[in-house]
Ligand SMILES: *[C@@H]1O[C@H](CO)[C@@H](O)[C@H](O)[C@H]1NC(C)=O
Ligand SMILES: *[C@@H]1O[C@H](CO)[C@@H](O)[C@H](O)[C@H]1NC(C)=O
Ligand SMILES: *[C@@H]1O[C@H](CO)[C@@H](O)[C@H](O)[C@H]1NC(C)=O
């Protein structure tokens with residue numbers, strides 16, 4: 020009996036094994052020779068959730084539910100809620116796997132943890148993690164290490180070991196959990212690992228103090244926390260990229276030939292070759308214009324659905340109309356990206372995403388007007404226009420030709436509509452193709468996205484007098500005729516030809532003519548006079564109204580109550596500024612800042628100014644704006660663009676700044692068309708120091724802190740002497756000095772945006788520090804914050820740098836010109852300063868003051884070494900060329916001369932900060 024049971028058990032085990040192997044490849048050839056292609060039907064029995072974490076094929080649980088053993092996942096029900104692991108049972112999936120959004124998700128968010136008990140006499144502990152299969156590589160990794168008195172090394176290769184961080188012992192009673200909250204080196208330390216394909220991680224914990232001390236430590240007290248007894252590693256953040264490993268096949272084309280193993284089975288799917296890690300692999304994606312799961316038959320569905328699933332959809336938000344393809348509810352829009360949120364119908368508040376206010380949608384022109392002043396971070400369907408805040412949108416990232424091939428997903432459904440390409444007009448990516456949209460053909464008007472949306476225009480009605488005679492509308496056009504008979508004329512009011520009255524006698528005619536003519540002339544003149552006056556009156560009233568609305572009185576008060584400010588800041592009249600800009604002539608446009616249009620103007624006293632017309636400001640923001648003007652008018656810092664005043668007589672207040680002639684740092688660094696002026700390394704250091712000084716002043720010196728919020732190289736302007744002037748405070752926020760952070764809508768510019776701020780929405784001074792770190796990189800690497808590498812792929816400068824910085828000598832990364840001019844030590848210092856500014860956690864970044872000090876110290880050292888090398892001073896002249904006229908306390912010469920320190924190797928930046936603190940100023 021027992022024997023039989025044993026046999027049965029064995030049989031079951033074998034069966035399970037066989038089933039598992041067969042199930043391992045759902046696409047594999049089955050015994051019969053039949054091929055099972057994964058489809059909704061074959062996957063119907065497969066679980067799709069574990070707790071509240073979702074997953075989808077090729078990942079799966081159970082026979083036939085996953086592609087190959089790499090993709091088998093494990094749901095552990097022993098915890099509440101259940102936890103989902105990859106096939107190693109060790110790497111946990113912390114976010115689900117979803118294909119419902121356009122496939123741009125960089126990978127799977129995962130975590131692992133290790134905990135090792137300490138053994139007395141053992142001073143070295145090894146910890147490792149290995150990717151759960153060839154299909155995976157880790158990309159962005161941040162880990163927390165806990166323990167007591169250890170150095171932690173990353174064993175990169177067999178023979179290369181890098182110190183990651185070190186932990187000291189905390190005071191007693193500090194538990195592991197508490198230490199982990201701050202993770203600042205006491206009981207816990209934290210480190211980021213470079214982006215790139217990592218398929219295993221090995222660490223070594225090495226005890227720092229001698230064995231004797233170690234033993235003394237283990238003896239002593241007993242009420243210590245677990246920190247003294249074990250070391251551990253916890254994942255704070257980690258991304259796993261995955262792909263389908265190519266078996267022997269060289270590329271996608273070869274892989275596609277084997278129908279039984281090819282993974283991209285859905286129609287409208289494509290395959291892209293990847294070389295993430297050690298194993299060449301490919302990724303399946305739904306083609307442009309399609310969304311869904313490319314690994315399942317019929318998985319890729321058109322991203323655009325021309326038939327709204329719901330009827331009776333609401334089509335307006337207060338006074339804003341929301342025409343199809345946009346919608347306010349699920350099922351009312353043609354695609355997910357066109358779903359808007361009417362958060363307040365009474366006040367017509369229409370939102371896209373969580374921080375963009377939409378003020379108008381125009382289907383005819385393909386425009387969506389945005390009224391917030393945030394830098395819009397939109398998906399691939401939108402392109403920002405250079406001249407306005409409007410967004411041009413496309414319905415799908417396809418060409419017209421591609422779109423017309425699949426008529427079920429083609430957006431231009433109305434008769435008499437046509438397809439049209441949308442190009443981006445953004446300054447730096449202009450004329451890149453975005454996608455297609457629809458429009459009614461000439462002679463028709465309406466909504467091309469709905470059946471019969473394009474209706475004939477009755478030109479005779481809409482443009483009376485278009486013919487100057489009888490007009491006849493046709494579908495899609497019109498034609499003109501003449502009145503029959505010479506004596507008839509066309510009466511536009513009656514819309515018919517009428518017999519002309521009999522001609523009166525000549526003399527009578529002349530008399531009447533003269534009289535009437537004179538009368539009309541008189542009447543006309545007086546009307547004109549009156550109208551002019553009346554218009555003037557109306558305009559005056561309008562201006563007064565805006566002035567009051569814009570709280571001119573309040574501002575007048577604010578400014579006059581401050582004696583210092585009154586002679587500097589002025590309230591300009593609109594007339595004055597119109598004169599200065601030749602009525603805001605288009606030729607006077609200097610550029611478009613993130614928050615408005617900037618004009619060049621010449622005031623009556625010959626001062627050259629830049630006048631900024633801001634984007635629409637909500638009434639609720641006017642008060643803040645006034646405050647800001649009041650504060651900025653009091654700021655007098657040589658490296659901050661001077662605000663001369665403002666004009667409140669327009670709907671949106673105008674700001675009048677000092678004109679800074681030499682453009683922005685961005686233009687000089689990145690624009691090939693700039694005057695050919697190349698910044699020397701000395702200039703770079705000086706400009707960085709000046710900008711850092713200005714930001715540090717804003718953060719701390721004024722009575723309230725000002726956070727700039729949009730620090731970038733295009734907001735650092737250069738005057739005639741190439742002195743830096745920080746500008747564009749459109750996004751700035753004032754924060755009273757006891758407030759350390761404020762919650763705001765996230766604003767800023769892609770490539771410069773502080774990730775912590777982006778995730779939490781909590782603004783603090785360190786967000787500016789992060790952005791400044793990116794500016795330092797631009798100076799060091801001479802690359803744009805988002806740049807296209809030689810291989811054609813787009814990179815984020817900061818992550819590119821952080822990765823390269825950890826893996827390569829910095830000299831190889833810096834720009835050629837910088838390598839030639841700067842010493843290795845300088846390059847290293849700037850790089851580590853930038854690295855500190857770019858720390859993920861704000862609190863780990865230096866303050867702007869510290870950054871300024873570090874930069875000043877570098878300049879002082881540079882100056883000293885010049886001085887030493889060229890005692891007779893010839894070269895030195897060149898060095899301080901640009902600073903000659905300068906007499907402020909920031910000047911190079913003064914700092915340079917007053918430093919009196921033995922030259923020494925810099926060990927750490929902290930030391931640098933300390934030493935720079937000694938520089939008398
Ligand atoms: C393939 O499978 C189908 C049903 O799934 C079956 O009817 C057919 O006979 C099979 N073909 C072979 C060659 O086994
Ligand atoms: C890691 O450390 C940071 C502080 O540096 C802390 O906020 C985070 O919660 C820690 N994460 C884990 C998983 O312990
Ligand atoms: C196709 O792929 C399967 C599974 O990887 C393999 O067994 C088979 O030999 C391949 N067929 C060809 C023609 O290469």
Ligand SMILES: *[C@@H]1O[C@H](CO)[C@@H](O)[C@H](O)[C@H]1NC(C)=O
Nearest residue numbers: 347348349359360361362370
């Ligand atoms: C719309 O916005 C409101 C308030 O911000 C939010 O509660 C709601 O979830 C949003 N609705 C959708 C569909 O995003």
Ligand SMILES: *[C@@H]1O[C@H](CO)[C@@H](O)[C@H](O)[C@H]1NC(C)=O
Nearest residue numbers: 363365366367368637638639
């Ligand atoms: C929205 O409208 C209500 C009146 O319906 C008003 O009380 C409220 O202040 C408005 N909210 C905003 C943010 O303008």
Ligand SMILES: *[C@@H]1O[C@H](CO)[C@@H](O)[C@H](O)[C@H]1NC(C)=O
Nearest residue numbers: 434435436460461462494495
């Ligand atoms: C408008 O559409 C109708 C119906 O499809 C068609 O007969 C007509 O030719 C179209 N007119 C133009 C100008 O395209």
Ligand SMILES: *[C@@H]1O[C@H](CO)[C@@H](O)[C@H](O)[C@H]1NC(C)=O
Nearest residue numbers: 440441442443449450451452
């Ligand atoms: C749009 O951009 C493409 C290049 O991507 C260019 O060939 C085409 O002429 C542009 N179209 C317009 C209208 O500018």
